[in-house]
Amino acid sequence: MQSDTKINILLVDDQPENLLALEAVLGDLGENLVRANSGQEALRHLLSRDFAVILMDVQMPGMDGFETATLIRSRARSRHAPIIFLTAFSASDQLMFKGYALGAVDYLFKPIESSILISKVTVFVDLFKKSESVQRQAAQLVAMNGELRQSEERFRSLSACSPVGVFVIDSAGHCTYANPRFQAICGLTEAQSLAAGWFPSVYAADQDRAIAQWMAYVQSSGDYSEEVRFESVDYTLRWMHVRSSPMLSAQGDLLGYVGTIEDITERKQAEETHAEMVREQIARQEAEAMSRMKDEFLAVLSHELRTPLNSMLGWARLLQSKKMDETSVARALATIERNAEAQSRLIEDILDMSKIIRGKLQLNCCAVNLIQVVEIALDSVRLQADAKAIQITATIDRSIGKVWSDPVRLQQVILNLLTNAIKFTPDKGTVEVRLEWENDEEVVRLQVVDTGIGIHADFLPRVFDRFRQADSSTTRSFGGLGLGLAIVRHLVELTGGTIRAESPGEGKGSTFTIVLPLWQGSDPLLNHSVSEDLEGANVS
Amino acid sequence: MSRKSPIKRVLVIDNESYIQEITKICLETVTDWQVITASSGREGIVKAETEQPDAILLDVMMPDMDGLTTFANLHANALTHDIPVILLSAEIQTADRRYYSEMGIKAAIAKPFEPLDLAHQIANALNWEV
Numbered sequence: 001m002q003s004d005t006k007i008n009i010l011l012v013d014d015q016p017e018n019l020l021a022l023e024a025v026l027g028d029l030g031e032n033l034v035r036a037n038s039g040q041e042a043l044r045h046l047l048s049r050d051f052a053v054i055l056m057d058v059q060m061p062g063m064d065g066f067e068t069a070t071l072i073r074s075r076a077r078s079r080h081a082p083i084i085f086l087t088a089f090s091a092s093d094q095l096m097f098k099g100y101a102l103g104a105v106d107y108l109f110k111p112i113e114s115s116i117l118i119s120k121v122t123v124f125v126d127l128f129k130k131s132e133s134v135q136r137q138a139a140q141l142v143a144m145n146g147e148l149r150q151s152e153e154r155f156r157s158l159s160a161c162s163p164v165g166v167f168v169i170d171s172a173g174h175c176t177y178a179n180p181r182f183q184a185i186c187g188l189t190e191a192q193s194l195a196a197g198w199f200p201s202v203y204a205a206d207q208d209r210a211i212a213q214w215m216a217y218v219q220s221s222g223d224y225s226e227e228v229r230f231e232s233v234d235y236t237l238r239w240m241h242v243r244s245s246p247m248l249s250a251q252g253d254l255l256g257y258v259g260t261i262e263d264i265t266e267r268k269q270a271e272e273t274h275a276e277m278v279r280e281q282i283a284r285q286e287a288e289a290m291s292r293m294k295d296e297f298l299a300v301l302s303h304e305l306r307t308p309l310n311s312m313l314g315w316a317r318l319l320q321s322k323k324m325d326e327t328s329v330a331r332a333l334a335t336i337e338r339n340a341e342a343q344s345r346l347i348e349d350i351l352d353m354s355k356i357i358r359g360k361l362q363l364n365c366c367a368v369n370l371i372q373v374v375e376i377a378l379d380s381v382r383l384q385a386d387a388k389a390i391q392i393t394a395t396i397d398r399s400i401g402k403v404w405s406d407p408v409r410l411q412q413v414i415l416n417l418l419t420n421a422i423k424f425t426p427d428k429g430t431v432e433v434r435l436e437w438e439n440d441e442e443v444v445r446l447q448v449v450d451t452g453i454g455i456h457a458d459f460l461p462r463v464f465d466r467f468r469q470a471d472s473s474t475t476r477s478f479g480g481l482g483l484g485l486a487i488v489r490h491l492v493e494l495t496g497g498t499i500r501a502e503s504p505g506e507g508k509g510s511t512f513t514i515v516l517p518l519w520q521g522s523d524p525l526l527n528h529s530v531s532e533d534l535e536g537a538n539v540s
Numbered sequence: 541m542s543r544k545s546p547i548k549r550v551l552v553i554d555n556e557s558y559i560q561e562i563t564k565i566c567l568e569t570v571t572d573w574q575v576i577t578a579s580s581g582r583e584g585i586v587k588a589e590t591e592q593p594d595a596i597l598l599d600v601m602m603p604d605m606d607g608l609t610t611f612a613n614l615h616a617n618a619l620t621h622d623i624p625v626i627l628l629s630a631e632i633q634t635a636d637r638r639y640y641s642e643m644g645i646k647a648a649i650a651k652p653f654e655p656l657d658l659a660h661q662i663a664n665a666l667n668w669e670v
Contacts, residue, residue: 303601303630303651307556310652314562317655322569335558 006032007125008049012042012056012068013086018110022055025114026121039068046078052128053121055108058087058099069102082124084108165261168247169197171254185240185261187233198261203229203237210242217244218257227264239268297481304346304481308339349483353466356490363406363494367519370403370410370444371396374435377414385422385431392418394433400444404519405495413491416484417448417512424510425452438515446514455503455510463501464489492516548573548668551591553584553610554599554628562655563597570659571670581605585613588620595666597649600629608643615644624666628653 009031011022019035026033034051036042039060045051054072058065065085072078085099088110096107106120159166165182169175178186178193186193186201202210210228217224224244229237244259315332318324324332355361378394385392403410421431429451438445455463466486485501492499497516503509550573552563557579564575576591578584582605588596596614600607607627614620627640627648640648647665649658663670 299601299631306630306651307559311558311562313652314566314655318562318565318569321656335561339558 006030007052007128008032008034009121009125010034010036010042010045010051010054010056012036012039012054012060012065014038014057014060018057018086021112022117025112025117029118029121029125031125039063039065039071042068043071046072046075046081050077050128051081053124054081054083055117055121056083056085058085058095066098066102069099069104073103079103082106082127084120084124086110086112163262165198167193167198167259167261168256169244169259170256176256182261185230185263198230198242201230201232203231221246224257224259227268238263238265240264300481301350305343308343311339312336312343346481349481349487352487353483356487361490361494363409363491365404365406365495367402367521368405368407368410370400370446370516371398371435373407373410374414374433374446377411377418378433380415381418381422384419388422388425389428390422390425391428391430392433393430394435396433396435397437400435400437400518402519403444403495403516404521405516406491409491410495413488413514414446414448416488417514420484421448421450421452421510421512425450442518442520444516444518446516447511449509449511451509454506454508455501456506457503460501460503464499548595549576549591549593550574550595550597550662551576551578551584551587551593551623552597553578553581553602553607554597555579555602556599559599559628563658566655566658567662570656571663573659581607581610581613584610585617585620588614588623589617592619593623595646595662596623596625597662598625598627600627611643611645626662626665 009026009029011019011026011033013019013022014037016037019037023033023035031052034045034049036045040063042054042056056065056068060068063071065087069083069085072081072083082105083103084106085104086108087095099107105124108117108120159177159179162179162181165185166177166179167175167182168177175194175197178188178190182198183190183193186198188196188201199207199211199214206229210226213226214224224242226242228240228242230240231237241262241264242259243262244257247255247258249255312335315336319329319332352361374394374396378392382392418431418433425431431451432447432449434445434447434449436445436447437443464485466483489499492514495516497514499512499514502511502513548571550567552560552575554560554563554577560577560579564577567573567575576587576593578587581602584596584598587593598607598610602610605613607629611625611627614623614625624646625644626646628651629636629648630651632648632650637648647661649661653661659670662668
């Protein structure tokens with residue numbers, strides 16, 4: 001109840017002018033003045049509300065002041081309502097005693113001195129207010145006690161029935177609370193839990209880590225959330241999710257840490273099972289992809305090897321069975337030879353790849369005159385290029401010296417790039433060879449640039465993978481096993497060089513770039529033998 | 541399905557010119573058949589429509605349109621639907637033979653074929669007399 005709520009004061013007199021006079025005097029108090037013209041009316045008012053004080057005329061027709069007071073006192077609600085009797089004549093002592101016996105607290109004689117009336121009424125108003133306040137406080141106290149009991153009960157049942165372990169650790173590190181689930185998880189009694197906390201239940205091998213993580217948490221301002229293995233009394237391991245947050249007072253002071261422990265063993269097992277299933281599925285898919293790739297490779301291999309075989313076999317049988325004119329015989333033999341050569345190249349590639357895979361490929365390195373090797377390679381592909389009316393141009397920096405490499409393999413690499421360029425360039429295109437310094441005088445760069453079918457950006461990163469051509473129809477269109485560039489890259493890398501492929505896109509040509517370190521040594525014997533090998537070749 | 545014409549006409553579809561050549565020579569050496577060649581599936585379909593050969597010898601592994609796709613096109617085309625098709629393939633497994641037969645392919649001959657026996661293999665598959 002608010003203090004600005006008005007207090008009720010009951011005025012009882014049969015004379016309206018007396019009531020008016022009382023109202024005039026007491027009006028300044030600002031309280032609620034309730035008028036009653038008779039004892040009955042006063043009792044009616046008392047039925048519905050409480051009064052701080054009752055000012056009552058003794059002499060009233062019908063029920064007089066004393067009778068009214070007797071009835072007021074007989075009701076529990078109004079038993080303690082203070083009554084001040086007002087009387088016009090100087091009452092006898094006997095009459096006054098009667099009044100006091102009926103519970104009157106005072107007597108005032110008419111004419112009433114207004115200041116006395118005000119001060120007396122004020123006393124009772126204050127008293128009423130105080131007692132009301134005390135009652136209010138008492139009621140609040142009762143309500144608070146009830147809430148506290150409820151809250152305690154709620155906490156007790158929450159904690160007791162909680163599916164997770166709950167603990168509290170004070171700022172000094174002592175466990176001050178552990179709920180029943182905590183005790184069950186840790187396999188401890190309440191007293192043991194409070195003495196030891198949860199660390200002793202952690203699996204021995206994980207204890208140091210768990211303690212270190214907890215110490216780090218205590219020193220930080222964040223939350224703690226770790227998955228920890230607990231070892232139960234029967235030595236089985238179970239996964240627990242331990243979480244904790246600092247417990248702060250309203251002022252922000254650290255009171256300790258509240259935490260939960262949740263058994264997540266089943267979730268962990270489900271996750272592990274799921275992960276295992278995913279791993280198995282990936283392994284299965286990889287195996288299937290590998291098997292598919294192998295099947296495709298075998299089909300291509302079979303086709304590539306048997307196609308030339310079919311021609312050779314066919315012509316050989318025809319030569320045996322049928323009389324042929326000289327021109328036809330020559331044609332048959334030329335066809336057999338070309339097909340045998342094609343098959344031989346395929347077999348060489350397969351053997352090279354096989355050696356590379358087994359790590360058995362060996363190089364016979366020496367200082368090699370790069371310009372000569374390039375020119376010999378250019379010469380040997382010229383017929384092939386002419387057949388497709390492809391123009392080959394060469395830009396060669398004559399100041400470039402020797403590289404340390406295997407001359408036969410280097411020749412193979414350059415020939416492979418040139419034949420690839422011719423193979424993938426349409427008729428009347430161009431193939432350009434550039435041999436120049438990379439950027440200093442220790443590294444040289446050999447580029448083969450064509451105006452051919454180009455390489456799709458998606459395929460560029462895989463262009464040097466073995467068994468790869470952009471798609472199986474490319475394999476069919478252009479023949480071959482898709483081993484050439486894989487072998488080339490391997491050979492280049494074996495001699496300390498690098499190779500890269502660039503293409504602005506499909507149909508826009510390709511550029512293959514080999515970067516080789518220049519030979520820095522000086523071994524006249526080796527140089528000589530290489531030069532001799534190359535001198536015999538027909539260099540254009 | 542054979543035509544009434546006494547001289548058989550066979551269309552060979554293969555992208556490898558050497559194979560076209562050896563097939564043609566082998567068949568023409570042993571029989572009096574007339575051999576027409578095509579270098580791709582697309583060219584083969586056009587020649588099958590216009591030339592109406594008595595049989596088609598079709599390579600499985602070809603660029604652009606492979607043998608099975610070419611066959612599907614021939615089979616779906618009313619003009620070429622009834623021309624018997626024999627496949628030429630580097631690798632034929634038992635499962636493949638059943639699959640080919642269900643598709644309506646008359647026979648499959650493995651590469652490398654026996655040159656002088658090729659005509660007999662075709663004739664046997666199609667019940668022709670050589």
